[in-house]
Amino acid sequence: MLLEKQHKYLEIKEKLKNDILAHKYLIGESIPSERDIAREYQVTRVTVQKAMASLVQDGFIERIHGKGMFVLKNTDTSIYILNNEKSDSILGFSREFQSKVKVTSQLLTFEVIDADHRVARHLDIAPGEKIYFIRRIRLLDDIPVLIEESNIPLSVIPEIPETVLRHGSLYRYIEDFTHRKIKDADSIIEAALFDEQMAALLNIAPGLPMLKITEVTRLDNKTAFNFSLSYNRADIFRVKNMRIER
Incomplete structure (x- = not known):
């Protein structure tokens, strides 16, 4: 019995x-x-x-x-750490996680638009300058885990092959194209909730918690080349606490 x-x-x-x-x-x-x-x-x-x-x-x-x-979760996916204070964390999503899992992308939007005042301010360019607007779903082991939006000035990166956005590492391409290293990034992390549109893209229920990360990334000559927003599933990602000493 x-x-x-x-x-x-x-x-x-x-x-x-x-x-x-x-x-x-x-x-x-x-x-x-x-x-x-x-x-x-x-x-x-x-x-x-x-x-x-x-x-x-x-x-x-x-x-x-x-x-x-x-x-709470519908995959066997492990928990991943964002902003892990290692050098790879500013080298882009693909290079940060490719040694751990399979990283792929689904390209939603790839177009040239005029920078509005907010984007221009973050990129240190004039409003109305041409930028690439890129929107992608990023996947780990074929599981959609975040939506990423990138704003990249054509004055810094005048050409981005679509194949890089679908199958490669955008940040590796940028380093190769500019012959410069990616040096630093300023990030703001906020708690939010997924609306119906974003939830549908990630195959999750609306209203679930999100980690929204707003970031400006620069090359080693201090040129800002990307103003990005990423909308991350909070059930899969965690943010590492910074260690502060006096």
Whole structure:
């Protein structure tokens, strides 16, 4: 009898986990109640609670008192650290993570536009100057994890091949093109929520937490070459605390 209960607990856990990984339930959506699961598997609530506790421990679901159980993540993807204080963290998304996982991009927008006053101010150019506006979905192991928008002045980088944006490293190309090293970046990190449009692009539920990063990146001659905004899934990324000494 004990073995049967143990088997049922694992069976329920694996079935729910597989349903979550198959995106039957999106992040932020509720899963069936313990009562419904117990009825479906013809087990006691105690057995179901054990399966739920294991899924909570593995980070797949969370329990909100009075509301039910909700999906926290729907992949086996690890947690990744942004702004990790290493040199690779300013060399672009591709080079920062390519040694850990497969990094790919889905190009949404690639056009030349006039810089508005806000973008021009961050790039130290005049309003109305031509810039590349690039919008991409970035994926780790084929899982969409962030939306990235880049604003790059044509006066600094007059030519960007589309193949680089789809299959290569933009920042590596910029270093090769300019014959200069990427030197530093100023970042602002804010908490926000994904709206319906962005959530649909990342295949997650609207209203889930986001890490919004606004950044200006410069070459070693202090030329600002990219004013970027990235909208990162907070269930996958964490930000490393800076160590401050007196």
